Amino acid sequence: MSSMRHRTLSLKACLVFLVVPVMPSDAAQITKTYSYFSISGRTAEDLDAELSRRGPLTGATGFRHPGATEIKFGGDITYHESEGRCSIGDVNVTLSTRITLPRWKNRQRSDPSLALIWDTLSADIKRHEERHAEIARQHARTLEQALRALPSQRSCAVLERQVGDTSRREIDAHDAEQLRFDMVEAKNFEARMMRLLKHRTGATE
Numbered sequence: 001m002s003s004m005r006h007r008t009l010s011l012k013a014c015l016v017f018l019v020v021p022v023m024p025s026d027a028a029q030i031t032k033t034y035s036y037f038s039i040s041g042r043t044a045e046d047l048d049a050e051l052s053r054r055g056p057l058t059g060a061t062g063f064r065h066p067g068a069t070e071i072k073f074g075g076d077i078t079y080h081e082s083e084g085r086c087s088i089g090d091v092n093v094t095l096s097t098r099i100t101l102p103r104w105k106n107r108q109r110s111d112p113s114l115a116l117i118w119d120t121l122s123a124d125i126k127r128h129e130e131r132h133a134e135i136a137r138q139h140a141r142t143l144e145q146a147l148r149a150l151p152s153q154r155s156c157a158v159l160e161r162q163v164g165d166t167s168r169r170e171i172d173a174h175d176a177e178q179l180r181f182d183m184v185e186a187k188n189f190e191a192r193m194m195r196l197l198k199h200r201t202g203a204t205e
Contacts, residue, residue, distance in 0.1 A: 029075075030137060032097040040105045044114060047104065056100045066125055070098040071136050073171060077147060077163060079156045086159045087152035093144040095136055099129065120196045128185055132178060139174035146170060 039050035055064035074096070078089035102125075104110075104118055146166050153159040185192075 029092060030095045030097070030140065032099060032133075034099045034101065036101050036103045038103050038105050042106055042110065042114075044117065047114075047118065051102060055102065066102055066121075067129065068100045069129055069132060071132075072096040073136075073140060073143070073174075075144075079159060081156060085152045085154065086156035088148060088150050088159070088163075091144055091147045093140050093147070095140040097133060097136065101126070116200055117197065120193065120200055124193065124196060131181060135177050135181065136174065139170055139177070143167065143170040 037054050037056070039047060039054055041047045041050050051066045052064055055066050056068035057064050058068050072095070073093070075091070075093040077091050080087050080089045102122070104122075107115060107118065110118070143166070147163060150159065150162055150166065153162065
């Protein structure tokens with residue numbers, strides 16, 4: 001006689017980065033929410049101070065940032081027992097993303113040169129975080145595929161350990177890729193901003 005066991009995946013993770021939308025997936029269940037914090041000011045120094053004072057505080061760094069994204073992996077899985085073997089049943093990996101972005105209240109009444117700098121910076125933050133979200137989405141799908149592909153075992157206890165090991169490896173791979181991305185982005189920030197400002201200035205002219 002066969003039976004089914006249901007268990008919640010122990011693969012939850014909460015990671016904090018800088019700002020992001022997440023695209024829907026045809027496999028893992030992905031949700032996203034947005035929130036905004038307002039800043040004011042009429043000079044670049046004002047905006048910098050406001051972002052440092054009002055930006056979301058991240059537990060990962062202990063500092064405030066221009067924006068933040070909280071990424072949580074979770075999900076559940078079922079196991080089938082039949083004729084002395086245990087196999088994977090249904091797999092449902094979830095990814096929840098909460099995005100916090102800045103809004104500049106004085107944007108419409110600001111000096112054009114400062115508005116150009118702000119628009120360039122905020123667009124780059126959004127692009128940066130969209131990539132963070134894409135990385136998370138890719139790993140959620142990879143994890144779900146890896147769990148579905150696990151072969152049957154002699155007991156569900158053995159299979160559950162493999163589920164845990166597989167989940168930890170994929171979350172670790174996700175963390176490492178996010179960190180590499182941040183390191184590259186930080187290294188190239190000044191050159192990237194100058195290039196973007198030059199492009200926007202040329203487009204405006």
